[in-house]
Amino acid sequence: MAKIEGIRIKNFRALKDITIGKLWNTSTKPITPLTAVIGKNGVGKSTIFDAFGFLADCMRYDVEEACDMRGRGGFNRIRSMGVSDPIEFEIYYKENPKSRPITYEIAIDLDRSERPFVLRERLRQRRVGQKHGRPFSFLVLNEGKGLVWKGDFAGISLDDNLEIIDIFAFIDSQDAQNIAESAETERVELNNRRKLGISTLGSLKQHPRISKFREFIEGWYVSYFTPNASRSLPLAGPHRHLNSEGDNLGNYVQYLEREHKDRFKRILNSISNKIPGIEKIDTMKTPDGRLLLRFNDRGFNDPFYAQQVSDGTLKTFAYLLLLEDPSPAPFLCIEEPENGLYHRLLEILVEEFRNHTKSTKGSQIFVTTHQPYFVDALKPEEVWILEKGIDGFSNIRRASEIDLVRNLVDEGLLLGSLWYSDYLDEVKNNAL
Secondary structure, three states, rough: OOEEEEEEEEEOEEEEEEEOOOOOOOOOOOOOOOOOOOOOOOHHHHHHHHHHHHHHHHHHOOHHHHHHHHHOOOOHHEEEOOOOOOOEEEEEEEOOOOOEEEEEEEEEEEEHOOOOOEEEEEEEEEEOOOOOOOOOEEEEEEEEEEEEEOOOOOOOOOEEEEEEEEHHHHHHHHHHHHOOOOOOEEEEEEOOOOOOOHHOOOOOOOOOHHHHHHHHHOOOEEOOOHHHHHOOEEEOOOOOOOOOOOOOHHHHHHHHHHHHHHHHHHHHHHHHHHHHOEEEEEEEEEOOOOOEEEEOOOOOOOOEOOOOOOOOHHHHHHHHHHOOOOOOOEEEEOOOOOOOOOHHHHHHHHHHHHHHHOOOOOOOEEEEEHHHHHOOOHHHHHHHHHHEEEOOEEEEEHHHHHHHHHHHHHHOOOHHHHOOOOOHHHHHHHHO
């Protein structure tokens, strides 16, 4: 399954310029299958979470709609204060462990009418056997115009010092016209500059690499789950996946119950052993066609319904059931999964997350948290520390990069306990 190895975010709220993990031109280690960002209130954890949500919304809708959705308030509210440069993202990912990494770059700015649009977009990948140097671009768009390379292999050869503006000077030349009309490349012009080029071109069969990347982002699960949403009474009808709000939890249970009966029984047995007191979980259709989610508690003959179950039980059930999706999302992004959970459940949840990432069809999981008990169950290489700089913008560092912290954890000290005592901040400040 595809995995993100690194991401760079520029000019998105408090994230003026941060990099998490490995990019094509860095020697840092990739982010781990389970990655957690920790930090105090107000340092930008929710902003990192929303950066992934914003990219996913740009893919599903367009950049203008994405700027206005989920209370973002428009482009000028999400661009870093005092900055006039575009919002930029760079994602470095692998389609599978043996494939060559692909880099996706996008810049979003305001046009002359002060509306958000896609300023630049590029996909690039090194050729087979190429270990060094600038990767070859197989999609280059500037304000909706550019070149795209067909097929699975090569791209436009770029010198190390060649910038994207030079590419388009080259495209306008007669030589570029000959290349654009060859069997390998084609000149493209999008009719909607607010839609991502990968969204448009990724639907075409002759662009398999673009299609795979489009499917990768479209498959992201960015959780906006709230227990109250999952307590709603949806109309009966099976849903193949749990949606990001969680208001179709009963429908998702109905699907598993109907299409994967034996597996569902094993799942419920496993979950009931992890959630204290729960013996059985099923659904019931009401006379008016709505769906009730029922929890049988040990010691009680009558079931409790989702409306009566605690937030913690409902959240734990939803997260554990999400991990059992027969066709899981490649990337799960969850903000503060610890909210409402009994502290002894947090270690179980971390282990379930980690075990899921290790499975053959396991997703990559990215969480933000400020709960020390959750961090206690994590490894230093899985944890990134986010802080506010004196300029008001966030900076980030991997916990495993701090030698003393790594050594203390090796000696048996818990990472969350070190963070709870502000020791990670003190060590970091002394190390800088």
